[in-house]
Amino acid sequence: MSDAVELPELALDLWRFAARERTTVRVAPDGCRDLIVVVPRVGAPVSFVSALAGTTETPGFAAGDRAVGVRLRPGAQVDEGALVALLRGGERSDDGDLSSAIGAVVTLDARVREALDCLREAPALATAHRRLGVSERSLERLLSQRTQRGPLFWRNLARARRCARALAGAAPLAHLAAEHGYADQAHMTRDLRRWFGAAPTRLREMPDFLATLAAPAYA
Template identity: 40%
Template structure:
């Protein structure tokens, strides 16, 4: 199964840095300063928001992997060592050889993203709670509850772009109440829903590639 979700490129203008929000993905990233060799590293799946800083002119090329992908980190980075930032074909071939995504994992994550709760996802998949727990905890590195909460929160980001009252958004997103939504927003982004509404560049990340 195809493991690459998308490729991206960025040149830093410097400044205070960018807040990176969890999306359920891992990225293979190459970075290069003008006149220097490319350095490759893996950005692991994030459990909470973090600040990424860079120097002016610093270039990046990234390869975002689908949620649930398993990778051979050591061999992949060894293969990429010394490879030029602009050789996209080489990177994609290396990813094809050193990453994998089980069909059962991809199906489970899709069902969770589309379901109101984990019980509904289990019914869609025709599996027990224990089987789903074992599959995702073992093969994706995170339990089903993580994936459910992440998808719900990313859906919340999209709902916060509207003018709907926060209590209505909480109900539509599937939270017990507005206080529950507040806790989850702080858990994932370190910001309240009200503060997130004041950051349209963060809300837009709810439409970016990732889980949910």
């Protein structure tokens, strides 16, 4: 993160990337959308808002490409057209420009924030409904309308990210499966492969990737 600019309340993190050689980057689903400005070595800069990812992605970069991004809070809604216009398509990309743009065109419904916070910790959807004091249908409607994902997506993503981070330790896989609410080790393996593109044993051989799961995000 930059020390020069205090991020707006609806931003979680400021990140930068520079490709020294042609490469791909493994990006785990984190429940967030990012405002990204890519400055290619050749060509004009471009700004965009990333989609809410449902699986691990591997964007490619050419040598000399640079990117800067601001990770928005889970559930944040963005007026993408206004945001790109404020940044002039990517020409304005210093820390102050990004922060000002977010403050102007990014919002977060308080009900959505409360629901996502609850789902992040709830062991089951029924627990979340009870704690929030809403019906299953009401919660489904709210999140589907505001985030384009239902409660099960958010609950499962939080569980998978917590479990994947725990792979950095030495606990047996069967223990991790039980600890994180999976039916068994096979269930955990299927779920982590779905979200992160690799089985738990393979993920344990990818410490750099697992370390990225500690960055500010959803769960």
